Amino acid sequence: MYPTHKQIIESGLVFESNTGKLRGDEIIEVSRYLKDLKGIFEDETKRAQLDQESLIYQVQMYLPEETGAPGGLYFGNTTIFPGKVGNEYFMTKGHFHAQEDRTEYYWGIRGKGMLILMDRNGNTWAEKMTVGSLHYIRPHIAHRVANVGKNPLVFGACWPSDAGHNYNDISKNGFTARLKEINGKPQLV
Ligand code: S6P
Numbered sequence: 001m002y003p004t005h006k007q008i009i010e011s012g013l014v015f016e017s018n019t020g021k022l023r024g025d026e027i028i029e030v031s032r033y034l035k036d037l038k039g040i041f042e043d044e045t046k047r048a049q050l051d052q053e054s055l056i057y058q059v060q061m062y063l064p065e066e067t068g069a070p071g072g073l074y075f076g077n078t079t080i081f082p083g084k085v086g087n088e089y090f091m092t093k094g095h096f097h098a099q100e101d102r103t104e105y106y107w108g109i110r111g112k113g114m115l116i117l118m119d120r121n122g123n124t125w126a127e128k129m130t131v132g133s134l135h136y137i138r139p140h141i142a143h144r145v146a147n148v149g150k151n152p153l154v155f156g157a158c159w160p161s162d163a164g165h166n167y168n169d170i171s172k173n174g175f176t177a178r179l180k181e182i183n184g185k186p187q188l189v
């Protein structure tokens with residue numbers, strides 16, 4: 001309902017700063033299980049052998065504008081559970097934005113992660129994600145996050161309502177480097 005003049009109201013939305021959880025009537029939730037991540041990890045044989053019903057990550061989103069509307073902002077969080085497929089950490093699918101010049105903020109809320117970034121020239125690098133770290137994702141940069149810790153990783157996200165998602169390029173070609181645990185440490189190889 002649209003507010004009337006001089007009315008004081010509740011926002012109806014809660015962002016729990018310590019857990020990163022969103023609460024409100026219009027929050028959308030998406031869960032990604034191992035069965036949804038075919039072709040994402042290097043060792044597809046290993047992925048197929050593991051329990052397909054394992055929950056790998058969950059996303060909460062608040063999408064107050066119509067998809068594709070210019071000028072709006074979307075807000076969300078992602079929780080990635082700890083684990084690996086072989087020596088590759090559990091991670092999000094990763095994407096470019098469909099409108100590739102659209103940018104995004106990520107920030108660390110809980111746990112330890114790595115934001116993996118790739119440009120159109122095939123350079124891949126990563127930013128360490130920790131509680132309170134802030135990450136600006138520039139135009140034309142593919143992004144995915146891996147949990148490199150022993151506890152769930154939670155991070156927040158804010159992106160334009162006309163960004164959209166291009167998952168195709170990543171599912172076809174992947175990133176040009178993979179984040180693996182080597183000698184007990186995360187390394188891009
Ligand atoms: C949307 C934003 C996040 C991701 C989420 C899951 O632009 O980057 O909300 O959607 O972290 O990752 P993915 O790659 O499966 O969409």
Ligand code: ZN
Binds near residue numbers: 095097
């Ligand atoms: Zn994005």
